[in-house]
Amino acid sequence: MTLLEDTKYLEVEIWRGDAAGGEFQSFQVPAYESQTILDVVSWVQQNTDPGLTYRYACRVGMCGSCAMMVNGTPRWTCRTHVKKVADGDRLRVAPLRNLPIIKDLATDMDPFFDKWVAAEGKHHPSKSREDQIEQIDPENSARVEANSGIECINCSVCYAACDTVAGNPDYLGPAALQRAWTLYNDARDAKKQVILDAVSGTGGCHNCHSQGSCTVHCPNELNPMKAIAGLKRETAISFLRKAR
Amino acid sequence: MLDLRLYMMQRLSAMFMAPFVLVHIAVMVYAIQGGLSTEEILGRTQGSVFWFLFYATFVIAVSVHSAIGLRVIAHEMLKLNGLTLSVLTWGICLVLLFTGGRAVTAVTLL
Numbered sequence: 001m002t003l004l005e006d007t008k009y010l011e012v013e014i015w016r017g018d019a020a021g022g023e024f025q026s027f028q029v030p031a032y033e034s035q036t037i038l039d040v041v042s043w044v045q046q047n048t049d050p051g052l053t054y055r056y057a058c059r060v061g062m063c064g065s066c067a068m069m070v071n072g073t074p075r076w077t078c079r080t081h082v083k084k085v086a087d088g089d090r091l092r093v094a095p096l097r098n099l100p101i102i103k104d105l106a107t108d109m110d111p112f113f114d115k116w117v118a119a120e121g122k123h124h125p126s127k128s129r130e131d132q133i134e135q136i137d138p139e140n141s142a143r144v145e146a147n148s149g150i151e152c153i154n155c156s157v158c159y160a161a162c163d164t165v166a167g168n169p170d171y172l173g174p175a176a177l178q179r180a181w182t183l184y185n186d187a188r189d190a191k192k193q194v195i196l197d198a199v200s201g202t203g204g205c206h207n208c209h210s211q212g213s214c215t216v217h218c219p220n221e222l223n224p225m226k227a228i229a230g231l232k233r234e235t236a237i238s239f240l241r242k243a244r
Numbered sequence: 245m246l247d248l249r250l251y252m253m254q255r256l257s258a259m260f261m262a263p264f265v266l267v268h269i270a271v272m273v274y275a276i277q278g279g280l281s282t283e284e285i286l287g288r289t290q291g292s293v294f295w296f297l298f299y300a301t302f303v304i305a306v307s308v309h310s311a312i313g314l315r316v317i318a319h320e321m322l323k324l325n326g327l328t329l330s331v332l333t334w335g336i337c338l339v340l341l342f343t344g345g346r347a348v349t350a351v352t353l354l
Contacts, residue, residue, distance in 0.1 A: 168319060200248035206247065
Protein backbone atom coordinates (compact mmCIF):
# COMPACT_ATOMS: atom_id res chain seq x y z
CA MET A 1 0.00 0.00 0.00
CA THR A 2 1.33 3.47 -0.89
CA LEU A 3 1.36 5.82 2.09
CA LEU A 4 0.37 9.43 1.46
CA GLU A 5 2.60 12.11 2.99
CA ASP A 6 -0.20 14.38 4.22
CA THR A 7 -2.23 11.54 5.77
CA LYS A 8 -1.92 10.43 9.38
CA TYR A 9 -1.85 6.64 9.85
CA LEU A 10 -2.71 4.35 12.71
CA GLU A 11 -0.39 1.43 13.48
CA VAL A 12 -2.86 -1.44 13.77
CA GLU A 13 -2.06 -5.01 14.78
CA ILE A 14 -4.80 -7.52 14.04
CA TRP A 15 -4.78 -11.12 15.20
CA ARG A 16 -4.85 -13.57 12.27
CA GLY A 17 -5.30 -17.28 12.60
CA ASP A 18 -7.74 -19.97 13.67
CA ALA A 19 -8.33 -22.44 16.49
CA ALA A 20 -4.94 -24.06 15.80
CA GLY A 21 -3.04 -20.81 16.42
CA GLY A 22 -2.01 -17.57 14.80
CA GLU A 23 -0.20 -14.27 15.25
CA PHE A 24 -0.67 -10.54 15.01
CA GLN A 25 -0.32 -8.92 11.59
CA SER A 26 0.49 -5.22 11.21
CA PHE A 27 -1.48 -2.79 9.07
CA GLN A 28 -1.30 0.96 8.51
CA VAL A 29 -4.75 2.47 8.43
CA PRO A 30 -5.56 6.13 7.61
CA ALA A 31 -6.74 8.00 10.71
CA TYR A 32 -10.01 9.90 10.45
CA GLU A 33 -12.13 12.03 12.76
CA SER A 34 -14.82 10.12 14.71
CA GLN A 35 -13.34 6.79 13.63
CA THR A 36 -14.47 3.65 15.45
CA ILE A 37 -12.53 0.42 15.93
CA LEU A 38 -15.01 -1.31 13.63
CA ASP A 39 -14.26 1.36 10.99
CA VAL A 40 -10.56 0.47 11.28
CA VAL A 41 -11.16 -3.28 10.95
CA SER A 42 -13.58 -2.73 8.04
CA TRP A 43 -11.03 -0.47 6.30
CA VAL A 44 -8.42 -3.24 6.46
CA GLN A 45 -10.88 -5.81 5.10
CA GLN A 46 -12.10 -3.53 2.30
CA ASN A 47 -8.77 -2.00 1.27
CA THR A 48 -5.91 -4.26 2.27
CA ASP A 49 -6.92 -7.84 2.99
CA PRO A 50 -10.36 -9.11 1.88
CA GLY A 51 -9.65 -12.36 3.69
CA LEU A 52 -9.87 -10.76 7.13
CA THR A 53 -12.71 -12.40 9.04
CA TYR A 54 -14.75 -10.53 11.65
CA ARG A 55 -18.37 -10.21 12.70
CA TYR A 56 -20.70 -7.22 12.81
CA ALA A 57 -24.27 -6.34 11.86
CA CYS A 58 -26.01 -3.18 13.06
CA ARG A 59 -23.06 -0.78 13.59
CA VAL A 60 -25.08 1.18 16.19
CA GLY A 61 -24.64 -0.79 19.43
CA MET A 62 -27.88 -2.78 19.17
CA CYS A 63 -26.99 -6.26 17.95
CA GLY A 64 -24.01 -7.24 20.11
CA SER A 65 -22.12 -8.86 17.22
CA CYS A 66 -18.92 -6.86 16.93
CA ALA A 67 -17.24 -7.23 20.33
CA MET A 68 -13.46 -7.75 20.20
CA MET A 69 -10.43 -7.26 22.42
CA VAL A 70 -8.97 -3.81 21.80
CA ASN A 71 -5.57 -3.14 23.38
CA GLY A 72 -6.33 -5.98 25.80
CA THR A 73 -9.81 -4.81 26.81
CA PRO A 74 -13.12 -6.26 25.59
CA ARG A 75 -15.20 -3.61 23.81
CA TRP A 76 -18.15 -3.17 21.42
CA THR A 77 -16.10 -2.01 18.49
CA CYS A 78 -18.88 -0.17 16.61
CA ARG A 79 -19.32 2.28 19.49
CA THR A 80 -15.69 2.56 20.57
CA HIS A 81 -13.85 5.58 19.21
CA VAL A 82 -10.22 5.12 18.24
CA LYS A 83 -9.15 8.33 19.98
CA LYS A 84 -10.51 7.06 23.32
CA VAL A 85 -8.66 3.73 23.35
CA ALA A 86 -5.59 4.05 21.09
CA ASP A 87 -2.19 3.87 22.74
CA GLY A 88 -0.79 6.90 20.89
CA ASP A 89 -1.47 5.82 17.31
CA ARG A 90 -1.27 2.11 18.10
CA LEU A 91 -4.14 -0.36 18.21
CA ARG A 92 -4.06 -4.08 18.86
CA VAL A 93 -7.28 -5.89 17.93
CA ALA A 94 -7.85 -9.52 18.91
CA PRO A 95 -10.76 -11.98 19.12
CA LEU A 96 -12.81 -12.03 22.32
CA ARG A 97 -11.20 -13.73 25.29
CA ASN A 98 -12.67 -16.90 26.86
CA LEU A 99 -14.27 -18.11 23.60
CA PRO A 100 -12.99 -20.54 20.94
CA ILE A 101 -11.64 -18.81 17.83
CA ILE A 102 -13.19 -19.65 14.46
CA LYS A 103 -10.97 -17.43 12.31
CA ASP A 104 -9.18 -14.10 12.83
CA LEU A 105 -11.51 -11.88 14.89
CA ALA A 106 -14.56 -14.14 14.76
CA THR A 107 -15.15 -16.29 17.84
CA ASP A 108 -17.49 -19.24 18.30
CA MET A 109 -20.30 -17.88 20.49
CA ASP A 110 -21.91 -21.30 21.08
CA PRO A 111 -20.50 -21.80 24.62
CA PHE A 112 -21.77 -18.34 25.56
CA PHE A 113 -25.32 -18.99 24.35
CA ASP A 114 -25.37 -22.62 25.55
CA LYS A 115 -24.77 -21.27 29.04
CA TRP A 116 -27.78 -18.93 28.73
CA VAL A 117 -29.91 -22.03 28.16
CA ALA A 118 -28.13 -23.96 30.94
CA ALA A 119 -28.92 -21.08 33.34
CA GLU A 120 -32.61 -21.36 32.34
CA GLY A 121 -32.31 -17.96 30.67
CA LYS A 122 -35.50 -18.62 28.77
CA HIS A 123 -39.10 -17.67 29.44
CA HIS A 124 -41.22 -20.15 31.38
CA PRO A 125 -44.80 -19.08 30.65
CA SER A 126 -47.26 -18.81 33.50
CA LYS A 127 -50.33 -18.24 31.31
CA SER A 128 -51.82 -19.61 28.10
CA ARG A 129 -53.01 -17.50 25.17
CA GLU A 130 -56.57 -17.79 26.49
CA ASP A 131 -55.67 -16.00 29.74
CA GLN A 132 -55.76 -12.27 30.33
CA ILE A 133 -52.43 -10.49 29.92
CA GLU A 134 -50.76 -10.05 33.28
CA GLN A 135 -50.83 -6.48 34.58
CA ILE A 136 -47.29 -5.38 35.43
CA ASP A 137 -46.72 -2.58 37.93
CA PRO A 138 -43.57 -0.77 36.73
CA GLU A 139 -42.95 0.54 40.27
CA ASN A 140 -42.91 -2.95 41.81
CA SER A 141 -39.46 -3.64 43.33
CA ALA A 142 -39.03 -7.02 41.56
CA ARG A 143 -39.96 -5.37 38.24
CA VAL A 144 -37.45 -2.58 38.86
CA GLU A 145 -34.81 -5.27 39.48
CA ALA A 146 -35.80 -7.13 36.30
CA ASN A 147 -35.74 -3.90 34.27
CA SER A 148 -32.16 -3.22 35.36
CA GLY A 149 -30.93 -6.17 33.27
CA ILE A 150 -33.14 -6.19 30.18
CA GLU A 151 -30.92 -3.96 28.05
CA CYS A 152 -28.32 -6.73 27.66
CA ILE A 153 -27.41 -7.11 23.98
CA ASN A 154 -25.61 -10.49 24.34
CA CYS A 155 -22.32 -9.01 23.17
CA SER A 156 -20.23 -11.26 25.47
CA VAL A 157 -18.01 -8.38 26.60
CA CYS A 158 -18.71 -9.31 30.25
CA TYR A 159 -17.96 -12.97 29.50
CA ALA A 160 -14.63 -12.02 27.91
CA ALA A 161 -13.80 -9.71 30.83
CA CYS A 162 -14.52 -12.35 33.50
CA ASP A 163 -11.44 -13.85 35.17
CA THR A 164 -13.60 -16.54 36.78
CA VAL A 165 -14.65 -17.79 33.33
CA ALA A 166 -10.95 -17.79 32.36
CA GLY A 167 -10.07 -19.94 35.39
CA ASN A 168 -13.20 -22.10 35.40
CA PRO A 169 -14.59 -22.84 31.92
CA ASP A 170 -17.73 -24.47 33.39
CA TYR A 171 -18.78 -21.19 35.03
CA LEU A 172 -22.00 -19.92 33.46
CA GLY A 173 -20.69 -16.35 33.31
CA PRO A 174 -22.15 -12.92 34.02
CA ALA A 175 -24.54 -12.54 31.06
CA ALA A 176 -26.31 -15.88 31.52
CA LEU A 177 -26.63 -15.32 35.26
CA GLN A 178 -27.94 -11.80 34.80
CA ARG A 179 -30.54 -13.18 32.38
CA ALA A 180 -31.53 -15.78 34.98
CA TRP A 181 -31.89 -13.03 37.61
CA THR A 182 -34.01 -10.93 35.25
CA LEU A 183 -36.40 -13.83 34.64
CA TYR A 184 -36.43 -14.75 38.33
CA ASN A 185 -37.75 -11.25 39.05
CA ASP A 186 -40.27 -11.31 36.19
CA ALA A 187 -43.81 -11.82 37.50
CA ARG A 188 -44.70 -13.62 34.24
CA ASP A 189 -42.12 -16.39 34.76
CA ALA A 190 -43.59 -19.58 36.25
CA LYS A 191 -40.48 -21.55 37.21
CA LYS A 192 -38.49 -19.55 39.72
CA GLN A 193 -37.21 -22.60 41.63
CA VAL A 194 -36.09 -24.18 38.34
CA ILE A 195 -34.02 -21.03 37.70
CA LEU A 196 -32.50 -21.15 41.21
CA ASP A 197 -31.64 -24.84 40.77
CA ALA A 198 -30.07 -24.16 37.36
CA VAL A 199 -27.72 -21.51 38.80
CA SER A 200 -26.79 -23.62 41.86
CA GLY A 201 -24.72 -26.33 40.13
CA THR A 202 -20.95 -26.70 39.93
CA GLY A 203 -20.69 -23.90 37.31
CA GLY A 204 -23.30 -21.71 38.96
CA CYS A 205 -23.46 -18.24 40.48
CA HIS A 206 -21.60 -19.30 43.64
CA ASN A 207 -18.32 -19.41 41.70
CA CYS A 208 -18.37 -15.62 41.18
CA HIS A 209 -15.57 -13.88 43.12
CA SER A 210 -17.28 -10.48 42.83
CA GLN A 211 -14.26 -8.98 41.08
CA GLY A 212 -16.64 -6.82 39.05
CA SER A 213 -14.93 -6.88 35.64
CA CYS A 214 -18.33 -7.62 34.07
CA THR A 215 -19.83 -4.46 35.52
CA VAL A 216 -16.78 -2.32 34.72
CA HIS A 217 -16.73 -3.35 31.05
CA CYS A 218 -20.44 -3.73 30.21
CA PRO A 219 -20.97 -1.33 27.29
CA ASN A 220 -24.59 -0.73 28.33
CA GLU A 221 -23.54 0.04 31.90
CA LEU A 222 -25.50 -2.87 33.35
CA ASN A 223 -24.53 -4.48 36.64
CA PRO A 224 -24.25 -8.29 36.29
CA MET A 225 -22.29 -8.47 39.57
CA LYS A 226 -25.34 -7.14 41.44
CA ALA A 227 -27.57 -9.64 39.62
CA ILE A 228 -25.25 -12.50 40.65
CA ALA A 229 -25.27 -11.24 44.25
CA GLY A 230 -29.08 -11.35 44.07
CA LEU A 231 -28.99 -14.96 42.86
CA LYS A 232 -26.56 -15.91 45.65
CA ARG A 233 -28.91 -14.33 48.19
CA GLU A 234 -32.05 -16.03 46.86
CA THR A 235 -30.38 -19.45 46.49
CA ALA A 236 -29.04 -19.20 50.06
CA ILE A 237 -32.53 -18.35 51.37
CA SER A 238 -33.96 -21.25 49.36
CA PHE A 239 -31.28 -23.59 50.79
CA LEU A 240 -32.07 -22.58 54.38
CA ARG A 241 -35.83 -22.97 53.79
CA LYS A 242 -35.31 -26.49 52.44
CA ALA A 243 -33.12 -27.35 55.44
CA ARG A 244 -35.88 -26.38 57.88
CA MET B 245 -16.56 -25.65 41.02
CA LEU B 246 -18.61 -24.45 43.96
CA ASP B 247 -22.18 -25.67 44.05
CA LEU B 248 -24.76 -24.30 46.46
CA ARG B 249 -24.00 -26.92 49.13
CA LEU B 250 -20.27 -26.17 49.24
CA TYR B 251 -20.95 -22.43 49.06
CA MET B 252 -23.28 -22.62 52.07
CA MET B 253 -20.82 -24.79 54.01
CA GLN B 254 -18.08 -22.23 53.38
CA ARG B 255 -20.25 -19.24 54.30
CA LEU B 256 -21.73 -20.88 57.40
CA SER B 257 -18.28 -22.01 58.60
CA ALA B 258 -17.09 -18.41 58.10
CA MET B 259 -20.00 -17.19 60.23
CA PHE B 260 -18.86 -19.50 63.03
CA MET B 261 -15.20 -18.57 62.63
CA ALA B 262 -15.63 -14.81 62.91
CA PRO B 263 -16.64 -14.74 66.63
CA PHE B 264 -14.22 -17.59 67.41
CA VAL B 265 -11.29 -15.61 66.01
CA LEU B 266 -12.28 -12.51 68.01
CA VAL B 267 -12.68 -14.47 71.28
CA HIS B 268 -9.42 -16.36 70.61
CA ILE B 269 -7.44 -13.14 70.09
CA ALA B 270 -9.15 -11.36 73.00
CA VAL B 271 -8.35 -14.25 75.38
CA MET B 272 -4.73 -14.39 74.19
CA VAL B 273 -4.28 -10.65 74.78
CA TYR B 274 -5.97 -10.94 78.19
CA ALA B 275 -4.02 -14.07 79.22
CA ILE B 276 -0.55 -12.62 78.65
CA GLN B 277 -1.29 -9.30 80.38
CA GLY B 278 -0.21 -10.53 83.80
CA GLY B 279 2.59 -12.72 82.48
CA LEU B 280 0.63 -15.98 82.60
CA SER B 281 2.86 -19.05 82.18
CA THR B 282 2.12 -22.09 80.00
CA GLU B 283 1.39 -24.16 83.08
CA GLU B 284 -1.07 -21.61 84.39
CA ILE B 285 -2.85 -21.46 81.01
CA LEU B 286 -3.03 -25.25 80.74
CA GLY B 287 -4.28 -25.34 84.33
CA ARG B 288 -7.27 -23.31 83.21
CA THR B 289 -7.93 -25.09 79.87
CA GLN B 290 -7.27 -28.74 80.71
CA GLY B 291 -10.44 -30.41 81.87
CA SER B 292 -12.58 -27.50 80.69
CA VAL B 293 -15.60 -28.66 78.68
CA PHE B 294 -16.17 -25.08 77.53
CA TRP B 295 -12.71 -24.66 75.97
CA PHE B 296 -12.86 -28.15 74.49
CA LEU B 297 -16.16 -27.39 72.75
CA PHE B 298 -14.97 -23.89 71.77
CA TYR B 299 -11.74 -25.01 70.08
CA ALA B 300 -13.19 -28.27 68.70
CA THR B 301 -15.92 -26.31 66.89
CA PHE B 302 -13.30 -23.77 65.80
CA VAL B 303 -11.13 -26.53 64.28
CA ILE B 304 -14.10 -28.07 62.44
CA ALA B 305 -15.09 -24.67 61.01
CA VAL B 306 -11.50 -23.93 59.92
CA SER B 307 -11.09 -27.36 58.31
CA VAL B 308 -14.30 -27.05 56.28
CA HIS B 309 -13.69 -23.41 55.32
CA SER B 310 -10.06 -23.85 54.28
CA ALA B 311 -10.63 -27.06 52.32
CA ILE B 312 -13.39 -25.48 50.21
CA GLY B 313 -11.42 -22.27 49.66
CA LEU B 314 -8.29 -24.14 48.57
CA ARG B 315 -10.46 -26.37 46.35
CA VAL B 316 -11.52 -23.31 44.34
CA ILE B 317 -7.95 -22.05 44.03
CA ALA B 318 -6.70 -25.51 43.00
CA HIS B 319 -9.39 -25.73 40.31
CA GLU B 320 -8.91 -22.24 38.89
CA MET B 321 -5.12 -21.95 39.15
CA LEU B 322 -3.90 -25.57 38.87
CA LYS B 323 -6.79 -26.81 36.67
CA LEU B 324 -7.43 -29.80 38.94
CA ASN B 325 -10.74 -31.59 38.35
CA GLY B 326 -12.88 -34.58 39.27
CA LEU B 327 -11.48 -37.21 41.60
CA THR B 328 -8.11 -35.43 42.03
CA LEU B 329 -9.88 -32.30 43.20
CA SER B 330 -12.16 -34.24 45.58
CA VAL B 331 -9.20 -36.13 47.04
CA LEU B 332 -7.32 -32.85 47.56
CA THR B 333 -10.36 -31.20 49.21
CA TRP B 334 -10.98 -34.10 51.57
CA GLY B 335 -7.24 -34.49 52.20
CA ILE B 336 -6.86 -30.86 53.30
CA CYS B 337 -9.98 -31.13 55.46
CA LEU B 338 -8.80 -34.34 57.17
CA VAL B 339 -5.22 -33.08 57.75
CA LEU B 340 -6.56 -29.91 59.37
CA LEU B 341 -9.05 -31.90 61.45
CA PHE B 342 -6.29 -34.25 62.61
CA THR B 343 -3.68 -31.62 63.46
CA GLY B 344 -6.27 -29.25 64.95
CA GLY B 345 -7.88 -32.11 66.88
CA ARG B 346 -4.49 -33.09 68.34
CA ALA B 347 -3.90 -29.52 69.50
CA VAL B 348 -7.37 -29.24 71.04
CA THR B 349 -7.10 -32.51 72.94
CA ALA B 350 -3.58 -31.65 74.15
CA VAL B 351 -4.74 -28.32 75.53
CA THR B 352 -8.14 -29.26 76.93
CA LEU B 353 -8.04 -32.94 77.96
CA LEU B 354 -6.57 -33.93 81.31
